[in-house]
Amino acid sequence: MHVDPHLLRTFVTVAECGSFSAAASRLGYTQSAVSQHIATLESDLGTPLLRRRPVVPTPAGERLLEHAGPILLRLDAARADVRRTVADPPSTLTLAASPLAARSLATALAEVRRAYPGTETSLTVCGRDEVVAGIAAGSFTLGLVDGIATPTDPLNLTNAVQLRTTSVAHDTLVVALPTTHPLARHGRGLSLGDLADARWIDAPDLAAPLATLRAAAGSDALRPAFTYNGTDLHTLLTLIGSGHGLAVLPRSAVTPDLAAVPLATPRLVHRTELLHGHLSDPAAEAVATALSDHE
Amino acid sequence: MHVDPHLLRTFVTVAECGSFSAAASRLGYTQSAVSQHIATLESDLGTPLLRRRPVVPTPAGERLLEHAGPILLRLDAARADVRRTVADPPSTLTLAASPLAARSLATALAEVRRAYPGTETSLTVCGRDEVVAGIAAGSFTLGLVDGIATPTDPLNLTNAVQLRTTSVAHDTLVVALPTTHPLARHGRGLSLGDLADARWIDAPDLAAPLATLRAAAGSDALRPAFTYNGTDLHTLLTLIGSGHGLAVLPRSAVTPDLAAVPLATPRLVHRTELLHGHLSDPAAEAVATALSDHE
DNA sequence: ATGGTCGATCAGAGATACTGATGCATGTGG
DNA sequence: CCACATGCATCAGTATCTCTGATCGACCAT
Numbered sequence: 001m002h003v004d005p006h007l008l009r010t011f012v013t014v015a016e017c018g019s020f021s022a023a024a025s026r027l028g029y030t031q032s033a034v035s036q037h038i039a040t041l042e043s044d045l046g047t048p049l050l051r052r053r054p055v056v057p058t059p060a061g062e063r064l065l066e067h068a069g070p071i072l073l074r075l076d077a078a079r080a081d082v083r084r085t086v087a088d089p090p091s092t093l094t095l096a097a098s099p100l101a102a103r104s105l106a107t108a109l110a111e112v113r114r115a116y117p118g119t120e121t122s123l124t125v126c127g128r129d130e131v132v133a134g135i136a137a138g139s140f141t142l143g144l145v146d147g148i149a150t151p152t153d154p155l156n157l158t159n160a161v162q163l164r165t166t167s168v169a170h171d172t173l174v175v176a177l178p179t180t181h182p183l184a185r186h187g188r189g190l191s192l193g194d195l196a197d198a199r200w201i202d203a204p205d206l207a208a209p210l211a212t213l214r215a216a217a218g219s220d221a222l223r224p225a226f227t228y229n230g231t232d233l234h235t236l237l238t239l240i241g242s243g244h245g246l247a248v249l250p251r252s253a254v255t256p257d258l259a260a261v262p263l264a265t266p267r268l269v270h271r272t273e274l275l276h277g278h279l280s281d282p283a284a285e286a287v288a289t290a291l292s293d294h295e
Numbered sequence: 296m297h298v299d300p301h302l303l304r305t306f307v308t309v310a311e312c313g314s315f316s317a318a319a320s321r322l323g324y325t326q327s328a329v330s331q332h333i334a335t336l337e338s339d340l341g342t343p344l345l346r347r348r349p350v351v352p353t354p355a356g357e358r359l360l361e362h363a364g365p366i367l368l369r370l371d372a373a374r375a376d377v378r379r380t381v382a383d384p385p386s387t388l389t390l391a392a393s394p395l396a397a398r399s400l401a402t403a404l405a406e407v408r409r410a411y412p413g414t415e416t417s418l419t420v421c422g423r424d425e426v427v428a429g430i431a432a433g434s435f436t437l438g439l440v441d442g443i444a445t446p447t448d449p450l451n452l453t454n455a456v457q458l459r460t461t462s463v464a465h466d467t468l469v470v471a472l473p474t475t476h477p478l479a480r481h482g483r484g485l486s487l488g489d490l491a492d493a494r495w496i497d498a499p500d501l502a503a504p505l506a507t508l509r510a511a512a513g514s515d516a517l518r519p520a521f522t523y524n525g526t527d528l529h530t531l532l533t534l535i536g537s538g539h540g541l542a543v544l545p546r547s548a549v550t551p552d553l554a555a556v557p558l559a560t561p562r563l564v565h566r567t568e569l570l571h572g573h574l575s576d577p578a579a580e581a582v583a584t585a586l587s588d589h590e
Numbered sequence: 591a592t593g594g595t596c597g598a599t600c601a602g603a604g605a606t607a608c609t610g611a612t613g614c615a616t617g618t619g620g
Numbered sequence: 621c622c623a624c625a626t627g628c629a630t631c632a633g634t635a636t637c638t639c640t641g642a643t644c645g646a647c648c649a650t
Contacts, residue, residue: 002370005297020628030609035629047381060380067373075297078362085355086342162362315597325640
C-alpha cells in the first residue's frame with residue numbers, strides 16, 4: 001500500500017541519531033519497536049535502507065530521506081490548515097523571520113500595532129527552513145524569509161507547498177570586504193567567477209549560503225575558508241572586517257566601515273518574501289498588506 | 296499523531312464519488328469501513344469534513360482535499376524513487392506526454408532508437424497532471440508536459456516536487472481565428488484585454504486553459520462560450536475554423552487554413568518541459584539529452 | 591404507507607503494533 | 621586472548637486497532 005508515515009518518522013529519526021536505541025528513547029518507543037519499524041519499512045520497500053554498525057543510510061535510504069522530510073511536513077501542514085479554518089483566530093500575532101528578513105518587519109509592524117493596539121505580538125527569529133516548517137505546521141501565522149534569486153524568479157522555497165508567498169523587498173547583492181582589500185575599490189562590480197579563489201566565509205544561516213552561490217554560478221569553486229554557524233550580523237561583519245574572508249550580503253546589511261562591491265554576475269538579487277497560510281486574523285492580514293505595500 | 300494516509304485516500308475517494316458506498320466498492324472496502332474511516336478522520340481533526348446527504352465537503356474538507364492529492368502523490372513518488380535505485384533499468388522505454396508536447400518527442404526519439412535499436416518503446420499521451428503523477432509514481436520514465444508561462448519562468452508544475460525538469464522547447468503563443476474573422480489581419484499582435492468579450496473555446500486538456508489565461512491577464516473576463524473536452528488538435532482547429540470561437544495555441548500548432556495572430560500582452564510563451572526522476576537507463580538518458588540539445 | 595437507498599452504529603474475528611525478555615554479533619579493555 | 625559491554629535482531633505475548641457482517645434509522649420516491 002502506501003508508505004506508513006509512522007515508519008517514515010522513525011526512519012528519519014534513526015538516520016539523524018545514527019542509532020536505533022537513541023532514536024527509540026527520543027521517540028518514546030522501545031528499541032525493539034524501532035527495530036521492527038525499520039524492518040517493516042525495508043521489507044515493504046524490498047530493499048535495505050540502513051547499513052548497521054555503524055548505522056548509515058544506503059543509497060536507497062538516502063532517496064527515501066529526501067522524500068521523508070517534505071512528506072511529514074506536508075502531513076502536519078494539512079492538519080494545521082484544517083485547524084485554521086475551524087479554530088477562531090488567535091489573539092496573539094505569531095511572527096517568524098529569518099535573521100536578515102527580520103529587519104523588514106519592524107516598520108510594517110509598528111503601523112499595525114498602532115491600528116490594532118490590543119494585539120499581543122511574538123516574533124521568533126530562526127533559520128529559513130524552520131520558518132517555513134513553522135508556518136506550515138501552524139505554529140506561526142506569518143513568516144518572512146530572505147534568500148537570493150534571479151531578478152525575475154521568486155525564492156525557491158522547497159517545502160513551501162500550499163503556502164501563499166509574496167515578495168516584500170529586494171536589495172542588490174554586494175561582496176563585503178575590508179576597506180583595505182585590493183578589490184575594495186573595484187568600481188564596476190565583481191563577478192563570482194573572478195572570486196573563485198578568494199577566501200570565503202560561509203555563513204549559511206545568515207548570508208547567502210556558498211552552496212547556493214555555487215549552484216547559481218555553475219562553478220565548483222567557491223570553497224569556504226571559514227564557516228560561521230550563527231545568526232548575528234555584527235559578528236559576521238566583524239569577521240569580514242578583520243580579514244577572515246569575504247561574503248555575499250544584501251547591500252543594506254553592510255555597514256560603512258566595510259567595502260561593499262556590487263555583485264555583477266551572475267545577476268542575482270537578495271529578496272525577502274512573506275509567507276503564510278490562510279489568514280483569518282485581521283491583524284495578520286494588516287501586517288501582510290502593510291508589508292506588501294512597502295515594496 | 297499524523298494524519299493517516301489510508302484515511303486520506305478514502306476521504307478523497309468519497310469526495311470524488313460523492314457517496315460512501317460508491318467509494319467503498321471502488322476501494323474494495325465495506326461501506327461500514329468507509330464510514331468509520333471518515334468518522335476517525337473527523338474526530339482526529341476535530342471537525343466535520345463532509346456534509347452528508349448529499350455528501351459534499353465542508354470548508355475544512357475542501358482545505359484537506361487541497362493537501363490530500365499532493366501528499367498521496369508524494370508518498371507514491373517516494374516508493375517509486377526508492378524502487379528505481381534498486382531495480383535494474385527496465386528494458387522498455389516508457390514515455391508520456393501531454394497532447395501538444397508529444398510532437399517534440401518524435402524527432403529526438405528517432406535518433407535514440409537508431410542508437411539503441413534494441414529498446415522497446417511505449418508512448419502514452421494523457422493529461423498534464425497524469426503525466427506528472429505517472430512520472431512521480433514511476434509508471435513512466437520520461438515525460439513531456441506543455442503549458443504556458445512567462446518567458447523567464449519555468450512551467451508551474453505543482454506536485455512535481457523532487458522531479459527533475461528541463462525546458463526543451465518554446466514557441467510563441469497565437470490567437471487562432473478563422474481567416475474571415477475581423478481580427479485576423481491584426482498585424483501587431485493582440486492583447487488579451489481586447490479579447491475579453493470574444494467568443495472563446497476552452498480546451499483545457501489541449502490548449503492553454505482559459506483559467507490560466509485569466510490568472511495571467513489578471514482579468515475576470517474570458518469566459519468560455521464553448522468547452523472542448525478532448526485532446527485532438529484537428530477537432531479543435533476545425534471548431535475554430537467553423538467559427539465556434541477562438542483559442543490560444545502555440546504558433547506551430549495552427550495550420551495555414553486558420554489565422555494566427557501573435558498574443559502580445561500579457562507576455563507569455565508556450566513551453567514544453569522534460570520531466571523525470573533519477574535516470575539509470577542509458578536509453579532514457581539519451582532521449583533526455585537529445586531533447587535538451589534540441590532547444 | 592412502503593420499499594429502496596444510504597449512512598451510522600455495534601459486536602466480534604482477525605490482524606497489528608507495541609513491550610519485555612532473550613539472542614547474537616561486534617568492538618574494547620584487561 | 622578472553623571477558624564484557626554495547627547495540628541490533630528476534631521472539632512470544634498482550635493490548636489495541638481495523639476490518640466485516642448485521643442491524644438500525646433517516647430520507648426519498650412511488
